[in-house]
Amino acid sequence: MxxxxxxxxxxxxxxxxxxxxxxxxxxxxxxxxxxxxxxxxxxxxxxxxxxxxxxxxxxxxxxxxxxxxxxxxxxxxxxxxxxxxxxxxxxxxxxxxxxxxxxxxxxxxxxxxxxxxxxxxxxxxxxxxxxxxxxxxxxxxxxxxxxxxxxxxxxxxxxxxxxxxxxxxxxxxxxxxxxxxxxxxxxxxxxxxxxxxxxxxxxxxxxxxxxxxxxxxxxxxxxxxxxxxxxxxxxxxxxxxxxxxxxxxxxxxxxxxxxxxxxxxxxxxxxxxxxxxxxxxxxxxxxxxxxxxxxxxxxxxxxxxxxxxxxxxxxxPYVNFVTPEGQVPLAGLWTTRFSRPLDAISYFQYSYPRTSREAARFDEQVRRDAQRVSGDNYAALVELSTRQAFATFELTTGVTEDWREDKEGVMAHLKEISSNGDMSTIDVIFPLHPILLYTNPTLLALLLEPILVYTHSGLYPNRWPVHDLGTYPNATGYNDGNDEPMPVEEAGNMLWCVRLMALVYFQLTADKPWVEKHYEVFKSWTTFLTDDGLVPAEQLSTDDFAGTLSNQTNLAVKAIVGIGAMSELAKGVGRWTDGIHYRAVAEAYVREWTALAMTETGGARHAKLAYQDDGSWGTLYNLFGDRLLNLKLFDRQLYADQSSWYAGKAQKYGVPLDSRHVWTKTDWEVFAAASATDKKGRELFINLLVDYLKAGKVDAAFPDLYETTTANFPGRDGLDWPIYFISRPVVGGHFALLALEKANGANGVEENPFGG
Incomplete structure (x- = not known):
């Protein structure tokens, strides 16, 4: 990234x-x-x-x-x-x-x-x-x-x-x-x-x-x-x-x-x-x-x-897409309805009264839903995030089975704005997904489509999913397998998102063939997580700006959630043996993880950043997957312990990402808020995020990485080193509380099973 x-x-x-x-x-x-x-x-x-x-x-x-x-x-x-x-x-x-x-x-x-x-x-x-x-x-x-x-x-x-x-x-x-x-x-x-x-x-x-x-x-x-x-x-x-x-x-x-x-x-x-x-x-x-x-x-x-x-x-055209037959240019989806730009512009211009009315209804719904879930401060966060998130991906025509442009098909392509311009980065689609789950899960399926098409092409040689497809707008792929190495991260992300598709979108359309079509790919990724996920070797996570680390507890949580998600996918398409097996693996891994990851500092029990470092701690934002997918793998007490720990580590403008630095990520803060066990724990993150914005220290579109002590970019005040994450897709993660509400509805779960 x-x-x-x-x-x-x-x-x-x-x-x-x-x-x-x-x-x-x-x-x-x-x-x-x-x-x-x-x-x-x-x-x-x-x-x-x-x-x-x-x-x-x-x-x-x-x-x-x-x-x-x-x-x-x-x-x-x-x-x-x-x-x-x-x-x-x-x-x-x-x-x-x-x-x-x-x-x-x-x-x-x-x-x-x-x-x-x-x-x-x-x-x-x-x-x-x-x-x-x-x-x-x-x-x-x-x-x-x-x-x-x-x-x-x-x-x-x-x-x-x-x-x-x-x-x-x-x-x-x-x-x-x-x-x-x-x-x-x-x-x-x-x-x-x-x-x-x-x-x-x-x-x-x-x-x-x-x-x-x-x-x-x-x-x-x-x-x-x-x-x-x-x-x-x-x-x-x-x-x-x-x-x-x-x-x-x-x-x-x-x-x-x-x-x-x-x-x-x-x-x-x-x-x-x-x-x-x-x-x-x-x-x-x-x-x-x-x-x-x-x-x-x-x-x-x-x-x-x-x-x-x-x-x-x-x-x-819009983007340049890799296939076994060479690069295929794909056009913007709007060209399937409008043959000339003038026609599209004219339609858009004369649609203003209708569009304005629809926008007012959409705005009202977002504000009302956000206020209901977590008050005015939360509404201010998600409203500011909406246009930024939707402007980071584009809709195009698709690719046929013989690797030509498909005018009837649809793909969505994401640009990893500001961090390096990567195209269809899985660990950036991942934090974007809550806004898509809230607005229309079809969009998440369309963003996963280029990754799955490339995987099925056989061009990518590794056991895990590709990190990204190239540099926007050129999806050239990594046929040599030499992409940025985040094997556990991306495998867990894909299985998490795919399970959401089956839960919220494909469940509604009864599209089990979609899961069947990709089942062997999903199963191979799960096998990799089973082999390498519980004790991750030294590698990058999505927070790659912090460098590599071995035995990352939060990364292991993502692997366990991915295995648990595959269990539910398998059951959903009648693969009961696989479903029972992967559930048993995930439950066994939770027990081992608990013994490796948990420690006590000053009478407070919490998760370490890495198994080997008893003096460390981190934000366990991947725990959100257990809540969102209703897997019930991790004990409720873990959620309570983490909520109490975060409150004791909060700085003036936020809760640091982990014990190594005072910086934090806004998307992961809201993921952690969505995993809180009570209203107080949830509002801790939301209110501090609003304090960060109101401080007025940053000068670009909703930066998602900042120092919790100064409300400034990392490096601006002599802390850490200069990193400027701005205008990025990850602000879609600010919709985590609304996404949880929608997933709870699909799962038949009461609004807040933890109470509060």
Whole structure:
């Protein structure tokens, strides 16, 4: 998961001169106003101010966020700072990951900035910066909503990245919305127009790339499309796709005008006239040569007090998949319904009313369910995690039995964002799975499909599952067996997830043939765990940033859970002899594990980190599998002992992962919370996680690895070494409490068998 090179980076978010310094004075409604001065009506942030605010977050390559925390963050103000692609900016990186996305509103002849820094940018020559006064910010599972006042007019900017887990084609659409909604009464009494543009930074991570662009109108919409002139298919630069097109689109209603050109010319035209003049610049030059931007101006009227824009990144094909016959390019799933990108964009643009209503219902359900399970703090965690988790994987067409593209089939491919870009990493799919179990378990089956297809190809030679399939978007496999070695980890993960499929998904569809199809593969992995799982040799676990270790107690728990899961799978398809055998093995291993793993320190009984180290301890997050799958392998007293131990080890912002360091992982904290024996133990983890977010020390999308004493990235405060895990799929693990509730329902288990 973590390449050695990453350990050498001294990673820092650098808020460049293009962002507004904290001391800069800006203006709103013709009055002096500093947005960072609490005495001037600072905005409210609900449910909290996250370390980075999701704007357009829909895929690994459409991942625009507004950093808020740390010394250089925006502090939650949409105006005055540029959006960024997800990576942390580190010294020597090829670019600062800025995504220029500007928003202006003109009210009765005066123009105000509300998105990005088109006026307050130190490089701007467009006159004094007037900035709309932000009055509030709120996020839900799918939306980030900013409220403003300017020129006696109130309006909202809503960023909606749809999550439609039960409509796979719509989920596969690589687009997001920006909606500007003006108070209808104000639209009657004021002359108002809005403007937005994007730059070529959305089309390539290479600042030296030659760009080309087009403007197309059809089906009632206008579409700007910008791309590299030389397409580098299946290639990245600075974590962005170097093939495909960035798009900005809107409905072509009366008084909507499109334009492209040099940045100050285009924005200056809107500032002066309140509308663009319809001119388009020559469609070829470098990104930084008279920076070209691509925008729309829209007049707001009493009958149409809103303007809705579509932003996205369209690629053809999506991924490069390994087969015995060679690499097969797979297309995005949306192409099975829409033959042209224009058709998909038009559908998406005109679907906004429906999508907005559905998003509101989805948001309400997530919030209500999370509050019921563990209160407002838990709701704040899972809502912030939703878009991030869903934007880390993409849905494509599948592969036929003769190794060709299957237009009727479906696969899902995950990118291990930030840690090293691996593709379909099993031990990253694993912590993602709770959000999928909660929303639609089909998605977990689709993420496992590429792993199983590759396994059945016979190309991978090892006894255990492959760690990953390559580096995104190239699933090249490891035909020499030389992938990152996590044999016990990945075998346990696969059997855990497969049992969930049989329990929650295939049980509902009575699809026993799916288990039968893969049964011999599952059985071979279980045999490996039986041989090597109870006493794991020195090896990596999923927490590979901590290095190798022998006799890991938590890793042995995963092996035992995997063997127990296989017992249930075998019984489910009538293989009773196998089922009885594997259950007996798992129960015997629990007894041996207890003797090897448990110790007592200061009168408190707890699990060691490793069998041989009596002075060690660790977070036993893999115990969650015993609860989730209702295996009842481990004694209830173990859960109680661990809950008490964690409470005594808690730091200011969390419970450390183990006795070696003060860092922790957010996903494993919630796994441990879901294994707690009472409400107090559960809320310990949840509340400390919220304290971590509220501390405001980090400045990137929900980092899942942090120091429990400082609430900062490892290495930022001189502790440990620099590791920056951001925007990763693993935040799906924050749904562990909701996943447990769903699994309990499938198992016929009461909501909390431990009581409390």
């Amino acid at each position: 973590l390449p050695g090179l990453l350990l050498l980076y001294t990673l820092l978010w650098t808020h460049t001169a293009t962002a507004r310094p904290a001391s800069q004075t800006v203006f709103a409604a013709d009055a002096s106003f500093s947005p960072l001065d609490d005495s001037h009506h600072s905005p409210s942030f609900s449910p909290l101010l996250p370390p980075a605010i999701p704007l357009a977050v829909k895929s690994p390559y459409l991942n625009a966020l507004l950093p808020t925390g740390g010394d250089g963050g925006s502090k939650g103000y949409l105006a005055g700072s540029w959006a960024r692609h997800w990576p942390v900016h580190y010294p020597g990186s090829p670019r600062d990951y800025r995504l220029s996305w500007a928003g202006l509103i003109r009210i009765d002849g005066t123009t105000y900035e509300f998105l990005g820094a088109p006026l307050s940018d130190s490089k701007s020559s467009l006159g004094p910066a007037r900035v709309a006064r932000q009055t509030a910010f709120e996020y839900t599972a799918t939306k980030s909503v900013f409220s403003f006042e300017a020129g006696n007019v109130t309006f909202k900017a809503t960023f909606l990245s749809p999550v439609t887990p039960n409509d796979l084609v719509r989920q596969s659409l690589p687009f997001s919305y920006l909606s500007i909604d003006v108070d209808p009464d104000a639209a009657q009494n004021h002359f108002i127009s809005v403007y937005t543009d994007i730059s070529g930074e959305w089309a390539s991570g290479d600042p030296n790339a030659n760009l080309t662009w087009t403007y197309t109108s059809g089906s009632g919409i206008g579409v700007h499309a910008v791309s590299r002139r030389e397409q580098l298919v299946f290639s990245e630069f600075a974590e962005q796709a170097e093939w495909g097109e960035a798009v900005l689109a809107t409905e072509l209603r009366r008084e909507t005008v499109a334009g492209s050109g040099e940045v100050n010319d285009l924005r200056g035209t809107f500032i002066k006239h309140g509308r663009l003049d319809g001119t388009h610049d020559a469609a070829y030059r470098k990104m930084d040569d008279r920076q070209p931007v691509f925008g729309f101006s829209v007049q707001i009227t009493p009958s149409r007090p809103s303007a809705v824009f579509t932003i996205g990144h369209v690629r053809q």
